[in-house]
Amino acid sequence: EVTDLRGRVVTIPDNIDKIACLSAGSVRLAAYLDATDMIVGVDDFDKGLKGPSPDTPRWSHATYRLAFDTTKVTCVGSESNYKAIMETGAQLIITSKVDVGEIDQIQKNTGIPTIGIIAEGQVNVDDKEFRDNINLLGKALGKEQRAKQLLDGIDSMVNELEGYASKTDNDKKAYIGGMFYMMEGDFYKTSGNYIPFDLAGIKNTMPAMDGNPYNTDAKSIAEAGADYIFVDSINGYLSL
DSSP states (O other), X not given: OEEOTTSOEEOOOSSOOOEEEESTTHHHHHHHTTOGGGEEEEEHHHHTSSSSOTTSGGGGGSHHHHHSOGGGSOEEESTTOHHHHHHTTOSEEEEOOSOXXXXXXXXXXXXXXXXXXXXXXXXXXXXXXXXXXHHHHHHHTTOHHHHHHHHHHHHHHHHHHHHHGGGSOTTOEEEEEOOOBTTBOOTTEEOSOXXXXXXXXXXXXXXXXXXXXXXOOHXXXXXXXXXXXXXXXXXXXXXX
């Protein structure tokens, strides 16, 4: 038995080798846990049939899609396509649906254990829900060692960045561009809430908005007077 992140107690098989990943965050987390070889079904978004097309260059640039080609996995459409889900042979369904009733309905109509993860909201380095997601799936998929490795690795990188804070020239300012958000981004996609800057004690030239990356312009960047400019390599190929 596991208790998922929606508070549901779910009985799952001891050994799982086939999973269906539905809704935002499911494939991403499976990729983090090196469990993509288990995925036998994805929804039409991760298949590229809904929203941005895989023919759109940036659709495939999500980190987990660079590591794992979701377009080659069977598409079940959506959580409501019970027959298609069942036909994948999945032994476990992972979904980020918020409504507990909907998750229960998926499990009841497919007869497949279904666990709920949390994908909404902001993720920070000390985000409890992210860690709970990793630990839940680590236990459910028999990937506890990988889950520990991942979380320990994050903690190690955070400690390293925080160690730079005392060595940082506090008079220097930096701009971060090329940020990838909702499968879009170019040099002018930035954020005033950039975790590596915050941890390392670097002054961010951009104002904090709602927490998510947003678009700025050349004039604002110039007026902010950055001493250094960093560009996320995922969008580094884009021209100014």
